[in-house]
Amino acid sequence: MRRFALSLLIISISFTAFNSSAQIPKPKKNSYVNDLAGVLTADEETELNKEIFTIERKRDVQMAIVLVKKIPSMYDIEEFAVLIGRRWGVGKNKRGIVYVAAIDQRKQRIEVARNLDELFPNDVSLALLDRVKPGFREKDYKAGLSELISGVEDILPLSAAEQKLEQVRADSVQAVVKQAAIAREKADAIVAESDRQLWKWFAVFLSVLLVIYVIRKLINRSSSSYETIRNTDNYVGDGNYGSSGYSSSRRYNSYGSYGGGYRSSGSRLGDFATGAAAGYAARTLQERSDEERRDRQRREEDERRDREERDREEDDRREQEAHDREANEPRNWGNWGGGSSDSGGGSSSSDGNSGNSGFSTGSSSGATSDW
Structure with missing residues (x-):
């Protein structure tokens, strides 16, 4: 009897863990944007991917955007965002950002990895979420997300190489x-x-x-x-000396020679x-x-x-x-942790608690708000 009860307990725990894992979506191949709510067009997703690629290339930060209709009932939105960051392995060197929006619940969360805590304290994160609200209230989700991406890029410094x-x-x-x-x-x-x-x-x-x-x-x-x-x-004379004395027989016009000399x-x-x-x-x-x-x-x-x-x-x-x-090459988008997005977050452990992700609950960074 005791063995039977122990077996039931093990099965129950395993089922709970499996169900928990199943509630965390796998990342979409070659994309930073995971629109599970179906509110973006293909062109809008492409434009957002290009914008986020610029952040990764110039700021050395990876950013995941996850849109769902509702947050799974077993999580609050913060836990959901943290688990996505861990499971997918978002960010290299603990420099990742996860944004989650529950469209039907009108709730949003921005979560940052450990090495970005100082750049995104609660007040800064709330200000970023405020930039999203006008677009979301008009159901222009692409505009709201572009505002978010632009705000994040403004805060992040250039990478060392850049x-x-x-x-x-x-x-x-x-x-x-x-x-x-x-x-x-x-x-x-x-x-x-x-x-x-x-x-x-x-x-x-x-x-x-x-x-x-x-x-x-x-x-x-x-x-x-x-x-x-x-x-x-009167300036004349012959120049001859005779018995009668000196007499001048010719005129002295030779001064012209002096004039000529001068x-x-x-x-x-x-x-x-x-x-x-x-x-x-x-x-x-x-x-x-x-x-x-x-x-x-x-x-x-x-x-x-x-x-x-x-x-x-x-x-x-x-x-x-x-x-x-x-930026136009989808193969460069959403390679979480520097690996391939095909792996579905393979760098994380099976229980979604990767020790290398840098995401944790209860941190002073990040923020949650409604719109």
Whole structure:
């Protein structure tokens, strides 16, 4: 009799455990979204899966969405969410989120694994659930869930790999900006120095012209005086010494030779002025050539910077395309714990109490609300 009673007890416990296990649904293949209530279209599920994939890829957090008509009577909604997280193995390194909504009961729960507790305390979790309510009240479940996903993404920091990538991008941009600023400063300094030299040479040129002008004035004045003396009629003589004394037989018109000499000196000064002007012109042409060269260097630097910016944009575009291709591949969705969703949460133990999931009841994180 006692053996019979013990056998009945064992059978009863086994049946209860089996029934409990049977009440936890198996995860849908290749999907973060498990719409057991049938309130989402196939396209809506696809869009939600893409949104959640972005969170897993950039935030290193897995998120499961489970919609049911009612919570099984043997559980409250918190226990149900915790068991799903454990049974399915949601999240790697205890970084998982489970959202459960009981459509007919108008009740919802967000549950987070241990390593996300600090990011999702009760008040933050309640605020996230509040974002869901307007859409759900209008029976626009896709809109409500998109609000939830967006709110979760805003809270989660980037993963270490994504942070490193963002830092590399930021450093690259800063380096290009710094190089451009240095190049611009050098070019501006060269232009400023060129301007200073140009004004210096211009001042020297003006000074030379002034000196030449004064000298030529003096020479012209002297030449005019000699010309007057040379043309005077009384300035004559024969230059012969006879018995009657000195007599002049010819007019001294040879002063023209002196005048000619002074004109030769003026001509040399004129040549000097011409040479100075030619030198100034050559200097000006050289300055213009240098300025054109600097302008060309600036244009080349701007073009190089533009090419680098286009290359970065192209890299970002390719990366986004790669991300979109991955996001559009259902095989990348809902691989709980890094495994395959085909396993039905195979990483968990048979009683749904995986020690590696990070989900537990009674934690200070997560929240429950109606809508």
